[in-house]
Amino acid sequence: MSETPPPRSAVPQLLLDLVTNPLDPGYAAAARRRGTGPRPRGTRSAAAAVLAIGCLVIGFVLVTAYERTHRGAPEAKKVHDRLVSRVRTAQHDSENLAAQAAADEARLEALRAQSLPQSGSLARDLDAASLAAGLTKVTGPGLTVTLSDPKAATSTPAAGRAGSVPIGATTTLTDRDVRSVVNELWRDGAEAIAVNGVRLTPTSAIRFAGEAVLVDFQPITSPYRIQAIGDRDELAVTFAQSDVASRYQTLKGAQGIGFHFGDSGSLTLPAGSPTTLRYARGGTR
């Protein structure tokens, strides 16, 4: 440092002062003004009062900040705990209701079996209707179509929060693919279809949410196994000749998706979840 520093060094000097001489320069100045002699009595008591007030304010500020920080935290935790317990209660209720529904279903089944004739046209009609509505477990020959996403994603997944990535960027297969295969199978004469073990009923919807395909609001992921019961030969032949099948054969070569289908001698599809009709009424009663 030279004796007469140029004005340009003002800012580095400021930083240097800040680091090397952190004490407020006021103390040194006051000490110089005061000299070394003893202070008069009046000044000392005034100084003590000022000091006391200053320290009081400082203590008050510090504890206020502490209070504000730590009073808010338990509140947030309480809200969180309350929400968690509400979710748990709702889950528990939902499980109870499901169990109750299953029990009621069984009782209804038993009562119906008691009150209805075991054979005859009514029983046959009922069986046919519940089969068509997808309300009973069914077994039969049919076709299984498997669609799966490419092993290595065709594009690198973008970094970021889940759900913020455009659908096309990470997933090759969407609800549309599953739906087109299902529709083609219906057209080819399938009598009952299940996707990844979820039975399709007349009111089922295949949709897309986030990165999962939803079948009747139950999320399923790749590989998608679509099982259809029907005339296995006819299903296999018509499906193989369909536009849908040729499209996925092409995609299999071009994009590396998994696509294959084969007929099976015996497929078992679970019962679908029954729908409660709230507005529709039967016309014959």
Place this chain on the structure above:
Amino acid sequence: MIAGAALVVGIILGLVLRPTVPGWLEPYLPIAVVAALDAVFGGLRARLDGIFDAKVFVVSFISNVLVAALIVFLGDKLGVGGELSTAVVVVLGIRIFGNAAAIRRHFFRA
């Protein structure tokens, strides 16, 4: 002596009164806290250096709080409030560290 007692009284007062911080004051509370810590460490060091002065102590504390609050207030109005309050905290934080180091040298001669 008086200082320590007053500090304790202030802490007890805060615990008893449990003041709620009004919303408009909330951004300035961290700055007030850092300025208060800076004043405490500065005062302690000045006392150890034998040049403590009550008037300088109180005036420097109050003016530091006011200037820091003014800077942050202006920053808030101009859209750089967060950055300026970071600047205030950094400057006062460096001072706190420097003074703490000086106090340590006083006590441990190291």
